[in-house]
Amino acid sequence: MKRPIYCEKCYDEIEYCSELVVVFRFLKICAYHDKCYADEMKGLNGMVTSNTSLNSLTANVIVGMYFFLCIFFAIISRRWIGVPIAFILPCIRMYSWLAIERHLKA
Ligand SMILES: [Zn+2]
Numbered sequence: 001m002k003r004p005i006y007c008e009k010c011y012d013e014i015e016y017c018s019e020l021v022v023v024f025r026f027l028k029i030c031a032y033h034d035k036c037y038a039d040e041m042k043g044l045n046g047m048v049t050s051n052t053s054l055n056s057l058t059a060n061v062i063v064g065m066y067f068f069l070c071i072f073f074a075i076i077s078r079r080w081i082g083v084p085i086a087f088i089l090p091c092i093r094m095y096s097w098l099a100i101e102r103h104l105k106a
Contacts, residue, residue, distance in 0.1 A: 002103050009036035017104045022054040022096045029054070029092070031100050054096040063089045 005014045008030040014020050021037040023030055026048055032040060040049055052059055066089045074082030 005031050005100055005103055007031060007033045007036050009033070009040055015105060017055075017101060017106055020055060020101065020104060022100055023052075024050040024054060024092065029096055029099060054093060055101055059093065063093045 005020070006012065007014055008025075009032055012033070014031055014033060019033050021032045021034050023032065023037065025045075030049075037053070040046065041051075052062070067086050070082045070086030074080055074086065
């Protein structure tokens with residue numbers, strides 16, 4: 001089921017995944033048009049908005065590296081608290097996809 005996704009800056013509907021930027025802002029996942037995100041980063045709100053979008057290839061690589069490094073260090077140090085910590089970023093990335101990205105046209 002599709003639901004409308006609205007930009008946090010201009011409040012217009014975001015229709016396509018190609019114009020979407022999802023960022024982490026004040027412990028909240030926010031969706032922007034790519035042009036609105038650029039405007040947001042130029043202003044004072046750029047101080048509290050994440051510089052890396054959650055729906056980019058860079059974010060996917062960072063999440064993968066974070067996950068495997070946490071698991072690796074948990075295994076070699078035998079401190080198993082690293083295992084649940086390893087799932088924090090993948091869960092945020094999955095939430096971004098489930099809540100926002102899957103509702104848009106490709
Ligand atoms: Zn917008």
